[in-house]
Amino acid sequence: DIQMTQSPSTLSASVGDRVTITCRASQSINNWLAWYQQKPGKAPKFLIYKASSLEDGVPSRFSGSGSGTEFTLTISSLQPDDFATYYCQQYNSYPITFGQGTRLEIK
Amino acid sequence: EVQLVQSGGGLIQPGGSLRLSCAASGLPVSGNFMTWVRQAPGKGLEWVSDIHTDGTTYYADSVKGRFTISRDNSKNTLYLQVNSLRVEDTAVYYCATSFALVPLHAFDFWGQGTMVTVSS
Numbered sequence: 001d002i003q004m005t006q007s008p009s010t011l012s013a014s015v016g017d018r019v020t021i022t023c024r025a026s027q028s029i030n031n032w033l034a035w036y037q038q039k040p041g042k043a044p045k046f047l048i049y050k051a052s053s054l055e056d057g058v059p060s061r062f063s064g065s066g067s068g069t070e071f072t073l074t075i076s077s078l079q080p081d082d083f084a085t086y087y088c089q090q091y092n093s094y095p096i097t098f099g100q101g102t103r104l105e106i107k
Numbered sequence: 108e109v110q111l112v113q114s115g116g117g118l119i120q121p122g123g124s125l126r127l128s129c130a131a132s133g134l135p136v137s138g139n140f141m142t143w144v145r146q147a148p149g150k151g152l153e154w155v156s157d158i159h160t161d162g163t164t165y166y167a168d169s170v171k172g173r174f175t176i177s178r179d180n181s182k183n184t185l186y187l188q189v190n191s192l193r194v195e196d197t198a199v200y201y202c203a204t205s206f207a208l209v210p211l212h213a214f215d216f217w218g219q220g221t222m223v224t225v226s227s
Contacts, residue, residue, distance in 0.1 A: 095165075
């Protein structure tokens with residue numbers, strides 16, 4: 001199974017900050033990586049696919065990058081609505097696996 | 108507009124069974140790769156099962172032999188039959204899918220989730 005490891009587990013930041021979340025795969029996933037945002041009590045919201053492609057309707061302050069085994073999600077200027085938990089997901093092979101999540105909290 | 112509306116779930120004793128449903132609109136369950144994902148309280152997301160357009164099914168090791176994914180094309184509904192439930196199966200269960208017509212994909216669309224609580 002491909003293990004997905006996110007860092008940090010918790011990130012404290014302020015509105016307007018630029019933040020980066022890292023996701024590492026235990027083996028190459030050929031850029032088949034997605035990012036999701038989840039708020040308490042809600043289903044995940046799809047943000048990015050194939051490592052760097054922004055889903056329609058997602059604000060351009062979100063961006064993804066990386067290749068092979070190391071990937072990042074960057075939010076260029078945090079907005080109040082962005083405080084949530086973020087997950088990466090690999091869909092290169094079964095079983096599909098998710099990172100453990102990064103909680104982005106207000107400093 | 109794609110909508111996935113879930114039902115089923117509830118409080119069940121260990122060893123019990125439930126059937127979770129996911130009624131789709133805006134896309135045909137028969138023509139899309141459909142997925143169940145779960146999330147234990149306070150924990151992360153865990154992939155549970157997939158059903159492919161040709162009916163091929165895949166399961167996480169943790170549920171293999173106990174859970175069964177299926178669909179009813181006439182009702183445009185996805186199901187997850189969960190048997191021999193364990194306390195560790197307690198979670199919110201989500202159905203999910205994508206317009207990407209490939210077996211392995213990210214999930215554009217999610218149901219609202221349904222809670223399964225396994226407790227005596």
